Amino acid sequence: MRSLIVGRFQPFHNGHAKLINEISKTSDELIVVIGSAQYSYTLENPFTAGERVAMITAALKGSKFKEFYVIPIEDVDSNQIWVSHLEAMVPKFGRVYANNPLVKVLFREKGYEVKTTKLFNRDEESGTNIRRLMIDGGNWKKLVPETVASVINSIKGDERLRQLSEKDE
Amino acid sequence: MRSLIVGRFQPFHNGHAKLINEISKTSDELIVVIGSAQYSYTLENPFTAGERVAMITAALKGSKFKEFYVIPIEDVDSNQIWVSHLEAMVPKFGRVYANNPLVKVLFREKGYEVKTTKLFNRDEESGTNIRRLMIDGGNWKKLVPETVASVINSIKGDERLRQLSEKDE
């Protein structure tokens, strides 16, 4: 079974890692789609698609999948063509893991099996919380895989976020 | 006289129907422009352009116009080219019916005659109210023409809205 998961991964964190570990129990191949690929250098989307590719590839290293694919995809204006756009950019897949209501509706209308994912500890292990910790100088590193922290350090990702959060004086 | 009216029609409702009935007293042809055509599957814009074409064509059936045209038009980034974009996509027209201040300014600067439309019962007969009723399971059907309710039922439009309004857990 080749499964697919979509996220913005700003950044990839332990919640994602646990979820992917769950998926690996029933799927032998995984496609990780990096959504909103065109955004970067904002408070909501600090990291480029390429930086997110590096994080996720590092984090998946050593996972149990026979094969995985990490593919950035830019948003399109129209929701009704989004699944087709995605289908054109990734290898064929049989199952989708998603939580977002829109994503669930869109894939189901195209006939895909959609599994709802349960995220534990969502107050802490969320992109929003981690980005806030980066700006405030808090301990964000414990919330992401070590390999991801290492990628973020190499690009001075937390410093970038702090600079972006400064007031326009 | 060929007149033009612009709306998002999410969905087409009785207020639109009354307004078009008014226009039919002084115009023998009507162009209905479906604006923001590219949006769909959101809380503000649940229906695709094609679904809205079906609703409006069904509703206009039996109207007094000698001819009518129902044409979806995607938004453009730049307001100053919006009227030109629209002119390229529809047959020539002589008069515009509009309420929105921006639409009125843009058409007037191009030299069009713009008539302000008066909508009665706007608290109830508005897209916003009808979409809320769909989500809450209220009686939205009394606020749209029967032919429109029938189109929405055939695509399970209210169920779609309810699913889109679920929480991302």
Add this chain to the structure above:
Amino acid sequence: MRSLIVGRFQPFHNGHAKLINEISKTSDELIVVIGSAQYSYTLENPFTAGERVAMITAALKGSKFKEFYVIPIEDVDSNQIWVSHLEAMVPKFGRVYANNPLVKVLFREKGYEVKTTKLFNRDEESGTNIRRLMIDGGNWKKLVPETVASVINSIKGDERLRQLSEKDE
């Protein structure tokens, strides 16, 4: 049965009219999609989408369809999302009439029934030939429905083509 036909209609001619007449024998509703809607004022695409809407609506007047829809659609870069883009812009349909190999492949891969259309007298009744006659002052009017000739005259369509074909000196 609601059928769909796609063309550029530069301009709509007698070949199209005969084909649509054939379709009316087995379909009671028709969607006419005006492709490449964004192009106009070129030698290949002289007429705007709106002008083509006017031509086709005039030509279909009096046809046997219970309902018809004339909808302009802009091209998208990616062939694989083209059918989805089209599906979002038109009411649902059950059958497609097409000759173009790409169009046939794309609709078939999405599971649509595609009927190949046979065009008679294609040397004369083709957009290419009619546009050439317009430039050379030949008798193009006999190759299009009278109602279409009347729309083209009202916008001085043949004169526009002649001006566009002048040399850049």
Add this chain to the structure above:
Amino acid sequence: MRSLIVGRFQPFHNGHAKLINEISKTSDELIVVIGSAQYSYTLENPFTAGERVAMITAALKGSKFKEFYVIPIEDVDSNQIWVSHLEAMVPKFGRVYANNPLVKVLFREKGYEVKTTKLFNRDEESGTNIRRLMIDGGNWKKLVPETVASVINSIKGDERLRQLSEKDE
């Protein structure tokens, strides 16, 4: 030294004029980039790029620069390519004046010298305040150069803003 300054200039005001006067003490050429060029006829962005070109060119008349360039640039989706997009549209430059944190980060990552600009009297001399005064009929003219007020008058810019701010009834 050829320096560059970026702004939306909705409209160009005395604060901009003072800043440019400061820059003229150490730079002999200036590029003024009009950002978000595609927006116009909104409450935040009432003036077209061309109108802003006219304002700024009029205001720079008589400045001490050996040469200046006024160039409108449309936004791009992706922040990481914005500097490249800008580099393609303007002559080469050696220094950037900016206050906005994002603009500062983006230019610095590309290796540019970025000078932070200090704006005095920012409560009054800001686009936001001036646009509010235009809507309310206040004295906005004292906050912009005379030449700019004259351009705005010639296009009835304050009346446009008032019309755009009317309620959709």
Add this chain to the structure above:
Amino acid sequence: MRSLIVGRFQPFHNGHAKLINEISKTSDELIVVIGSAQYSYTLENPFTAGERVAMITAALKGSKFKEFYVIPIEDVDSNQIWVSHLEAMVPKFGRVYANNPLVKVLFREKGYEVKTTKLFNRDEESGTNIRRLMIDGGNWKKLVPETVASVINSIKGDERLRQLSEKDE
């Protein structure tokens, strides 16, 4: 009178300079629109918009115009909105100088006065010929103003063209 001229200016040459000199006899302001601004680094369009801004501004230095504007404009897909797009990006203008049949048709349909320009010595003084000379190492410098040759030298423009013309081996 504020006049407007459109070109790709790949590069600006003596033919353009003579034409602009002619215009300066009856117009006191000039807008030079750099068309196809988004293209660069191709055999047909080797120079960026910014490089062309630099060439033209240098060439116009010392001309008789009270004011001139040099504004790059990206192409739009649709010819029918091109004039509106241009109107949004430049100050108001009263007259257009053009040779290209499409440009003439589009401006005339919007009601502009369009003057046809006559270019002498077009075999030599054309962008096509000058780009060919650059590739072949011929004497292109005598066909452009000295100030333009100096801009092209500073960016090693002819070397860029030679590299782009190499075979893909």
Add this chain to the structure above:
Amino acid sequence: MRSLIVGRFQPFHNGHAKLINEISKTSDELIVVIGSAQYSYTLENPFTAGERVAMITAALKGSKFKEFYVIPIEDVDSNQIWVSHLEAMVPKFGRVYANNPLVKVLFREKGYEVKTTKLFNRDEESGTNIRRLMIDGGNWKKLVPETVASVINSIKGDERLRQLSEKDE
């Protein structure tokens, strides 16, 4: 050393495989960029980006790289921003392998080390030749890695090409 190679890979063939084998002698990580990702279902670009991701991932299986990344990238209009667009979509890289003159010029102007690649047997091992063989029913399979032939078979890629090459009758 992390190296980068760009191609359209329509399809990935033995020439690519040999080249990548060469690169693996001096680089321990490789980024394979699939250019013109948005095109598919044409005679020049029959395969979707996702299908090409599948081919290349299959072909690289068992290569000597410590890590490889396969990333589809859509074209942008403007050559001057293409490298920035690419930089945003892939992990950082130190060296580029390229043959195309434009690609070489663009990367060199951004300061990258660019190595020219030598392709042997280019008459046979080229996308153009392989696509022709697919249409004509020739022996294309000997020119691509077995794993790639298997992907193409699973999507009936050669049949798709034959259908696309049929005449529009």
